[in-house]
Amino acid sequence: MTDKNDSIINTKLQDAVLYEAPLPENSSGSAGLITPPADAAQEERDVFYMRLAMAQARLAASMSEIPVGAVIVDPSGAVIAQGCNRTLTNHDPSAHAEMLALRQAGILQARYRLTDLTLYVTLEPCIMCVGALIHARVKRVVFGAYDPKTGACGSMFALMGDKRHNHRIEVKGGVLYPECAAMLQRFFKERRKLLKAKKLSPSALSAVKQGHPVKGARRSEDA
Ligand SMILES: [Zn+2]
Numbered sequence: 001m002t003d004k005n006d007s008i009i010n011t012k013l014q015d016a017v018l019y020e021a022p023l024p025e026n027s028s029g030s031a032g033l034i035t036p037p038a039d040a041a042q043e044e045r046d047v048f049y050m051r052l053a054m055a056q057a058r059l060a061a062s063m064s065e066i067p068v069g070a071v072i073v074d075p076s077g078a079v080i081a082q083g084c085n086r087t088l089t090n091h092d093p094s095a096h097a098e099m100l101a102l103r104q105a106g107i108l109q110a111r112y113r114l115t116d117l118t119l120y121v122t123l124e125p126c127i128m129c130v131g132a133l134i135h136a137r138v139k140r141v142v143f144g145a146y147d148p149k150t151g152a153c154g155s156m157f158a159l160m161g162d163k164r165h166n167h168r169i170e171v172k173g174g175v176l177y178p179e180c181a182a183m184l185q186r187f188f189k190e191r192r193k194l195l196k197a198k199k200l201s202p203s204a205l206s207a208v209k210q211g212h213p214v215k216g217a218r219r220s221e222d223a
Helices: 003-015 042-062 097-109 127-135 177-197 202-209
Strands: 069-073 079-084 118-123 140-145 170-172
Touching (some): 042 097, 118 177
Parallel strands (some): 118 140, 140 170
Antiparallel strands (some): 069 079
């Protein structure tokens, strides 16, 4: 990617007020140009980008959001967009990491069909995100932890592979699975401890789990 493209990306990023976190920088300090070694095998590249998605997930955790992060990579290997779960922060049920990254990629590239891009996300996408990824005609999706409760790439729903869709997305799951899953488990363990410390009654705890606000406790929502 040229310097001109780099400056276009940075200018558009400044305009994209939806997203606060800057794109990762490479060793020369150029945002959006971070890439794995040129001779890295696909498997190594997937791990490389999943670690960037995990950095986004940590950002979500720092905002008391369920830690899920995503990055989008173009055919040259440059990270062009990223997102972390912000449903509580944005008061937006659609503000999943994948959705925010897709929106950012669309704005940057001034198109909504993202046919040549790969999305990396730390948790198996839900039905909403799979729907958006199919609409966007994304080429490839790589995810970390499997989600037996809401995953739509085969764990709970097999939406991604449904033959009735007119677009096929190449899917790879389980990249850095132990690390991605451990991050989520740590988050929920900490939250349970917090709720216990607040001495919530079982009914209040149940209300929190269902996403209803309870005095003295942060609201809980699904990632
Ligand atoms: Zn989702």
